[in-house]
Amino acid sequence: MPAPAGHIPLSVPEMGGREWEYVRACFDTGWVSSSGPFVDDFEKRIAAAAGTAHAVATSTGTAAIHLALLIAGVQPGDEVVVPSLTFIAPANAVAYTGAHPVFVGVDEYWQLNPAALATFLETRCEMRGGVCVNRATGRRVAAVLPVDLLGHPVNLDEIRRVAGAHALVVVEDATESLGARYRDRPVGAGPSVACFSFNGNKIVTTGGGGALVTDRDDWAARARYLSTQAKDDPIEYVHGAIGYNYRLTSIQAAMGMAQMEVLDRFVERRRAIAARYRDALADLPGVTFQPEAPWARSTFWLSTIRVDPATVRPAARAGDSRTLLAAMTAEGIQCRPLWQPLHESAAFPGAESFDVEDAEAVHRQALSLPSSSGLSDADQTRVIAVLRSTLGGASR
């Protein structure tokens, strides 16, 4: 749907080049459903981008996370550590397995805090016969599910070290960080399994879709099996487990192939947008950016500022993130707060949480700005002008 004139959206797809050509090839060859060369090629392309041996394409990113938890051995009645500050999908995926999320707070980069994770495991849990058990609930803590929030990679080496010491599997939610780098490697390589999303507002899109990546042959095979109804015999329709219909279609994969060809350009563009916002707003008191760690190369999926009411200029028309949100919305500029911290969500009443004050503070103050790779310089100039005038900065 075309945006109304003058409206500047938060994050919308950009057709980067050969989408139509490839989708047309699906129709011309009859490969439109969930088998065919495009799905295979798309999986190879994702594995190559992530630096992993395997990729398994799925119908959504949420489905990829669900499968990742299953192949990682998460069982009903287990617990899985999830950051409190995230879109709800990873916590929902934990619930789909019958396990319980435990919500832990964030670090200075707004990512799952490895130190808080360690303190939670050391003070509230104990090892019993090689298994990490939450003392209060008596449940096994099976896995940790860090999320690369807003495209910024988590401190994975630290999280892996802590997880390893407590026999937890690491499943990385990299749905916002395809194309990011952690130290010297692409996001996706490193954890036991990582998940991507190709939802419409992500870095690259298939309209809807996802993938998991892993180096383990057995896990990739198991994910593929579970994603196709766990079919043991394709002629007699004999099934060996409760499976899911989680496969991506060929049409979606064809679109994804074209999008993956321009992934690097899209990431560069999002980074340039973030850098321009940072420069243009640097002199405004009370306004800071999601910081980028020295070991990280974020996708800056959504450029996100933090507005501290205590230090914003007295002359500002908006002194906090929600007043600013209303002012931007009135100008036709789509901004968005971060997601309600999950320890406050009605979806998970009574869930355990640990060290979540920073998650609450970031949630109160953060606002994501228009970040589409297709955002024009003129539109970004307008966003900046409205931000500056609303926050009490002189125009520049």
Ligand SMILES: *Cc1c(COP(=O)(O)O)cnc(C)c1O
């Ligand atoms: C987008 C997103 C997902 C889910 O992806 P879908 O493809 O929409 O199912 C999961 N986790 C996070 C953090 C996301 O931003």
